[in-house]
Amino acid sequence: MTFVMPHGMRTVAEIHDEPESGARISFHSFRHEDGQWIASYERILPPHTGRGIALRHMAFDEGFTIVSGRAVYRLGRTEGTLEAGDELIIPAGVPHLDPYNPFDEPMEFVTAARPMRQPILIYARTFGMALRRGTLTPQQQFGFLQLVTVSHTCGMNTYLPTIPLWLQRSFAVPLIARIGRLRGYSAAPW
Secondary structure, three states, X not given: OOOOOOOOOOEEEEEEEEOOOOEEEEEEEEEOOOOOEEEEEEEEEOOOEOOOOOEEEOOOEEEEEEEEOEEEEEEOOEEEEEEOOOXXXXXXXXXXXXXXXXXXXXXXXXXXXXXXXXXXXXXXXXXXXXXXXXXXXXXXXXXHHHHHHHHHHOOOOEEOOOOOHXXXXXXXXXXXXXXXXXXXXXXXXX
């Protein structure tokens, strides 16, 4: 049993792409072989893209499988490289930097989160719509203000690893999200 790649059928819910760069995201949910529902998406990252900011997801585990190409990641204080076929599991609460593509060839990966929560699907839809509209950063990621606003608005329970959680939960994240909403950022409806 693997965390990310399912055995059996997956139904693709939506596909969003940005034809100029070749970036693409498709997302879906499926019932894993252990019976648990999992939110999953597949991404194609053009060369030299995908580097985001370090995060800590408190409500779900996350897994990545590299389909083609190579990726660099950070898990806690450990940095590494993933090749096609490699899998990375990120337990809830662990600071990390998602796999990204600093190499000269495109990279494709599948990621999944469990337990599946509706905020993950809302986040993925919002991300896909931003990709299609061209409102992501040149790294094919949300900008900081957009990331905090969307994550907070849809209830992702995701935080920065360097600032105390109590400070982020009670003050910083709600304030930043309010500023983001005033700037027009919001989560897509599900």
